[in-house]
Amino acid sequence: MQFRLEKRPEPSKAMLYLTPVGAVLATALVGAIVFSLIGYNGLGAVREIFLTPLLNPLKWQDLAVKSAPLIIIAVGLSIGYRANVWNIGAEGQYVLGGLAGTGIALLTRDMSGPWILPLMIGGGVLGGMAWAVLPALLRTRLQVNEILTSLMLTYVAIQLLNYLVIGPWKDPMGFGFPQTRMFTADQMLPTIIPRTIVHLGVPIALVVAVAAWFMMSRSVFGYQVKVVGAAPDAARYGGFSVNRTIWLALLTSGALAGLAGVLEAAGPFGRMVPSFPTNYGFTAIIVAFLGRLNPLGIIFAGLAMAIAVVGGEVAQTTIKLPAAAVGIFQSMMLFFLLASDLLVRYRVRFGDRTVEARA
Amino acid sequence: MTLITRRNVLRIGAAGLALPFAGSLAFGQDGPLKIGFVNVGPKDDNGWTFGHWTGAKALEAEFGDKVEITFVESVPEGPDCERVLRELAQQGNKIIFATSFGFGDYVIKVAREFPDVIFEHATGYQRSDNVGTYNARFHEGRAVMGTLAGHLSQTNNIGYIGSFPIPEVVMGINAFTLAARKINPEITVNVVWLSSWHDPAKEADAARALIDQGADILVQHTDGPAALQVAEERGIIGGFGQGADMSAFAPKSHLSAIIDVWAPHYIQVVKDVQAGTWVSDDSWPGIAAGEVVIGAYNEKIPADVVAAAEAVKLGIADGSLNPFTGPILDNAGTERVPAGQIVDDAGLWAMDWYVEGVKA
Amino acid sequence: MSTELLIAVIITLIGASTPILIAALGELVVEKSGVLNLGVEGMMLIGAVVAFAVTFATGNHWLAILCAAIAGSASSMIFAFLTLTLSANQVATGLALTIFGTGFSALFGQAYTGKPIELFRSVFPAELATHPVWRLVFGHSPLVYFSLIMVVAVWFFLKKTRTGLILRAVGENDLSAHSIGYSVVLTRYAAVAFGGAMAGIAGSCFPLLLTPQWAERLTAGRGWIALALVVFAAWRPFRLLAGAYLFGLVMTIELYTKASGSTGFLPSEFWAALPYIATIVVLVLISLRRSGQSAAPACLGKPFMPAQ
Incomplete structure (x- = not known):
């Protein structure tokens, strides 16, 4: 079969919205077939992973809590990716955000007052931002690839976390287990809906996404980011500083990853533990792409990813689908999405007039 | 063991869909006693989780149809385990064994929401009215x-x-x-x-x-x-x-x-729960008890x-x-x-x- | 330190270095062609589980390595198709490949946990390796000799062959290579396939060379160290060899220090972070020396977009 690709003059709006839906549907379909073939309950897996979390109201609070950090991090990353700045070290910035918040929590453990939590959150934002300074500095000053530096720093952050919770920050009353003390009531995120686990981080995630959408679509900064990403030479010609954009993009994404980190530490975790890095920083990269680098799209993408995770756990308890299968579903979803990306930018034409397109 | 086989998948799936609000009341007292296990590793790890798997099987050998066991593997320590604990409680499990230290904070938290479910946490030290701890003198x-x-x-x-x-x-x-x-x-x-x-x-x-x-x-x-x-x-x-x-x-x-060998402790807990005599405590037996x-x-x-x-x-x-x-x-x-x-x-x-x- | 102990340390560190060396050699060729595949860890896990399964079933280590290479290469083709044919983003696709490899290996490996196999030992007669010094020469698994041969082979290929020259040209300036008439996409497909095969073989080192068992996430992050190593070595095969052994030394010397009964003089987390810190330092040094010029292939990570 011969086909050729024809670049669309404008990215297709219809495809932009249709392809993520298509990717999820394709994942469900192929997943059902593949898992049935290898001896699992394929249809059951799809039902439990993709439908149960949506249909069972008991799961809604889990979806909200699980998607909030993904949305916050992915929104930050999407701004950078629009500017062609590839921060893939959000996991490390998330850890640093959590550590900075924990540090303040440990310092203020004998104090009380409503000022402590905002201070922790501010510290977390700065912590995440600080971890993005080095990649920004090296990229703008020395042209060092930020993909590599931000990734390397993630592993440094994780070792720093291990060092602190095994060493100086270890709970003196915790029987030697590698974890800090519990945060006090003033250091924990309040629950906003009584009798649920939905904490303040959930509305913060929505506010962050909407604010970012507004900034990206309505402000000069958003325009600048897009121009720098699409055509750096034109940006320079137009008087935009490429370096300044890189700095802003990296610091913003670092700050938001740090925010997600401190919200997780002060929310669901309630103390710092070695299992704090839960791959949110890497999963958020998938979420950013699934949301088409659009902050509003990312809300839905974060929700979709949370559905897959929460549903994966349901499938583990109800139909005994192994935890590993959830990873396969996630990666398949991303594979399909990345593949369908082509449809946004290109029109597929069948026929044999192949010469100009691919030769 | 009723480790959810394909035959009863539909039944449970359907029940889960039909009774979304039922919470811990989803299954009445007439059926088998439902028991959940939350584990940090896979049951074939040839070590820690395998030991608990063997203990779960011993429960089934001892009580037969009177118990129904769900054994969840590879649950990360952290907020993810909180969801699994809650999920098991919502599905009507009456006893939940959490077999890793890092589950502790979340066991305490979820136990507060489900006061009529009994939680047993291995290797931990935090207890409450419906949370007991257990370990062995290795x-x-x-x-x-x-x-x-x-x-x-x-x-x-x-x-x-x-x-x-x-x-x-x-x-x-x-x-x-x-x-x-x-x-x-x-x-x-x-x-x-x-x-x-x-x-x-x-x-x-x-x-x-x-x-x-x-x-x-x-x-x-x-x-x-x-x-x-x-x-x-x-x-x-x-x-x-x-x-x-x-x-x-x-x-x-x-x-x-x-x-x-966790079987003696698991069997004792189930007997205590059936008899209504279970109370929260710390169980720490060793060679003498056969653990x-x-x-x-x-x-x-x-x-x-x-x-x-x-x-x-x-x-x-x-x-x-x-x-x-x-x-x-x-x-x-x-x-x-x-x-x-x-x-x-x-x-x-x-x-x-x-x-x-x-x-x- | 006695000679015997020194030799023992060297043998252990060579073992620890070999998988990262093999994986990094593959990734080096991939990156030289202008492609960044972050899926190394995932492909290594696939190679590891396949090598274990084949050894468990047949006992044939050579067949196991071959199958691991094929499996690694096959999984890399998912990446190649998405990024090269469909121009998808390389970073996201590579990460997805790692998630896929982790999930696939855990699922496929369920049947193999708790089962032993035989290590792939030296193929030389044992008499040759009785003296400690000769052990250094003849005492290794064939995988170690393979890694050393591949260092030379990759260097020779990149520097001395026409195909190697084309590959580097594609990585440095895909548009010119394209305009001269070389197939950018085909070259990159071949490079990615090679990288996948090498990652698969690197994965096979875990059950065949280091610890003859299968366990979930057996590679425990070594794929990311391999990625760091490529950068650390500034994309040069012989520096890669030196860097791999240096990283191996960092990974094992701490264990030997503690095993001798002395307490480590720095926290072990510092040693675990050292390869990554060192890589960043090297990146900075390279950039300083070349006054703003990076040593990375110019097209690294960018999709090939010929003019329509």
Whole structure:
């Protein structure tokens, strides 16, 4: 079969919205077939992973809590990716955000007052931002690839976390287990809906996404980011500083990853533990792409990813689908999405007039 | 075991959809008693989680149709386990066993939401009205292994691979070393900390490093057989199975094993719940209760050494021998326990020092 | 330190270095062609589980390595198709490949946990390796000799062959290479396939060379160290060899220090972070020396977009 690709003059709006839906549907379909073939309950897996979390109201609070950090991090990353700045070290910035918040929590453990939590959150934002300074500095000053530096720093952050919770920050009353003390009531995120686990981080995630959408679509900064990403030479010609954009993009994404980190530490975790890095920083990269680098799209993408995770756990308890299968579903979803990306930018034409397109 | 087979998938799935709001009331009291297990590893890990899987199977053998067990594997420690705990409670499980330390905070939290569900947390220390804790005195088994090592080591150098210096690991090292040095005061125990529960390649390299520097017996407090396999490869005197019998990995070097048997505790909890007599407490039995079992001795071990190890085992079982009987010096030479005294349970849980002969 | 101990340390560190060396050699060729595949860890896990399964079933280590290479290469083709044919983003696709490999290996490996196999030992007669010094020469697994041969082979290929020259041209300036008439996409497909095969073989080192068992996430992050190593070595094969052994030394010397009964003089977390810190330092040094010029292939990570 011969086909050729024809670049669309404008990215297709219809495809932009249709392809993520298509990717999820394709994942469900192929997943059902593949898992049935290898001896699992394929249809059951799809039902439990993709439908149960949506249909069972008991799961809604889990979806909200699980998607909030993904949305916050992915929104930050999407701004950078629009500017062609590839921060893939959000996991490390998330850890640093959590550590900075924990540090303040440990310092203020004998104090009380409503000022402590905002201070922790501010510290977390700065912590995440600080971890993005080095990649920004090296990229703008020395042209060092930020993909590599931000990734390397993630592993440094994780070792720093291990060092602190095994060493100086270890709970003196915790029987030697590698974890800090519990945060006090003033250091924990309040629950906003009584009798649920939905904490303040959930509305913060929505506010962050909407604010970012507004900034990206309505402000000069958003325009600048897009121009720098699409055509750096034109940006320079137009008087935009490429370096300044890189700095802003990296610091913003670092700050938001740090925010997600401190919200997780002060929310669901309630103390710092070695299992704090839960791959949110890497999963958020998938979420950013699934949301088409659009902050509003990312809300839905974060929700979709949370559905897959929460549903994966349901499938583990109800139909005994192994935890590993959830990873396969996630990666398949991303594979399909990345593949369908082509449809946004290109029109597929069948026929044999192949010469100009691919030769 | 009603480990959700494909036949009853539809039933449970449908019930889950039909009763979204039912919460912990989803299943009435007429059906089987539903019991959930939340585990940090896969059941085939040949160590920790495998021990709990065996315990779950023993429950089924004991109670048959009267219980229905859901065994969830590979649950990360952190907020993710909170969802699994809640999910199990919502599906009508009446007893939930959480078998890893890192689940503790979330067990307490979820237990508050489901006051009529009983939670049992392994290796933890936080309890509440409906949360009990349980553990086993593994260090008693370490004392038996130490006795073997004291007799068998020729280089007087024993390598010990540890994960993190938490009390459970520290008291194991100390019980082992005290028992070994009782036989042979020349013995030293070199500890390598990995700062990881799971990195088999690093465990194997640590084992090589210990053997290269003269260790002829290895002990590990990590869950895999990596160190034993290196012992077998290098042909040293040997090592010990941790949590389960691991002789399949090292037939020549597997001297014996400390086997975790949770069945007595699990059966007791279910009986107590059925009788309505369950109360939250801390259960910490050992060899005497059959929760810590000494594996088969390798046939290459001389009969008198086996007899010495058995004597220690029986002494601990009948209470005539306590592995932590003074005088005990720490490795800086300070007397920690005076002659004739023993370390009580609170002292064991606070143990952050090493006995004479340990280099850690 | 006695000679015997020194030799023992060297043998252990060579073992620890070999998988990262093999994986990094593959990734080096991939990156030289202008492609950044972050899926190394995932492909290594696939190679590891396949090598274990084949050894468990047949006992044939050579067949196991071959199958691991094929499996690694096959999984890399998912990446190649998405990024090269469909121009998808390389970073996201590589990460997805790692998630996929982790999940696939855990699922496929369920049947193999708790089962032993035989290590792939030296193929030389044991008499040759009795003396400690000769052990250094003849005492290794064939995988170690393979890694050393591949260092030379990759260097020779990149520097001395026409195909190697084309590959580097494609990585440095895909548009010119394209305009001269070389197939950018085909060259990159071949490079990615090679990288996948090498990652698969690197994965096979875990059950065959280091610890003859299967466990979930057996590679425990070594794939990311391999990625760091490529950068650390500034994309040069012989520096890669030196860097791999340096990283191996960092990974094992701490264990030997502690095993000798002395306490480490720095926290072990510092040693674990050192390869990554060192890589960043090297990146900075390279950039300083070349005054703003990076040593990375110019097209690294960018999709090939010929003019329509």
